[in-house]
Amino acid sequence: MALEALLFDVDGTLADTEKDGHRVAFNLAFEEAGLDWHWDEELYGELLAVTGGKERIKYYLDQFNTDFEKPENFDDFVKGLHAAKTAHYTRLLGEGRIPLRPGVERLINEAREAGLRLAIATTTTPENVTALLENTLGSESIEWFEVIAAGDIVPAKKPAPDIYTWAMEQMAVAPEQCLAFEDSENGIRSSSAANLATLVTINDYTREHDFSDAALVLDHLGEPDQPFTVLAGDAGDHTYVTVDLLKDLHQRAVG
Structure with missing residues (x-):
């Protein structure tokens, strides 16, 4: 079965949003609310065991x-x-402080030119997705993604497969047609449970995670002048991720 659609996680995958984006924004919100909470980089790494911002606060x-x-109105407080x-x-994004990871913009453009369908499957809020795309790829980029599955659109967040399953249902595609x-480990557990072949690009918070189910594990997607490092799997002679490499990975995964 041919590759038809690419489904992208957002935080940590499209951009290194966690350490210098979400963590900083959480601390600003705490300060604004008069709370003495502060999430340093080490603590935030532990909090990332839970997906979803509201869930992370409760954790x-x-x-x-x-x-x-x-407080009595705890849910409203959160x-x-x-x-x-x-x-x-959103303000940090507007200030250009959270760029896309290497190879992301190039690969998305190549995929569009090749006629591949694009979707987002993430636990972050729709507002965060829109802000990231608009401030990195331009306002028109929202229309490039056929489905944006985000936030509370499904009750069970990653590592549950629900967000991927919902996205594929909206696109009327089978897992065998997608990559x-x-x-992160929660991400690969989610995509694997949805029977999706998955390409992983690690970040500082996830480099020690278990990615044994991934089709390929890289440090980033790479550029012609910025080759990736293969951490697990076989990228052949490729030094950066192209549509041809994706088709090869997909073919090997689904047979």
Whole structure:
């Protein structure tokens, strides 16, 4: 079965959004709310065990800040913090402080020229996706993605496969027609459970994760003058990810 669609995770995959984007925005939201919480890089790495910003705040309070007295309207409190964080994150994007990872823009353009269908499958909010795409690829880039599956559109977030399953249902495609892009263990568990062949590009937070189910693991997608490093799998003679390499990976994965 031929490759027809590419499904992209966002945070850590399209851009290194976590350490210098979401983490910074969370801390700004906490400060704005008069809270003395601060998520340093090490702590944030532990909090990334949980996907979803609101879920991450709750996990922090349950596991790392158990003395905090939760207000009666706790869910609304968390939603308010997360909304403030999203506003700060959008501002950081608008200031150009969160660029795309190497090879992302080039590969997306090549995929469009080759007639491949594109989709997003992420636990981050739709607002965060829109802000990232508009501030890196331009406002018209939103239309490049046939489906943007994001945030709370499904109740069970990664590592559950639901977000990928929902995206494929909207596109009316089977897993055998698709290739997913991820950066984390929760991500590969989600895509694998959805029966998707997956290409992984690691980041500083995920380099020690288990990617044994990935079709290929790289440090980044690469550019002609910035070759990738293969961490697991076989990229043949390729030094940066092209549509031809994706078709080869897909063929090997689905037979």
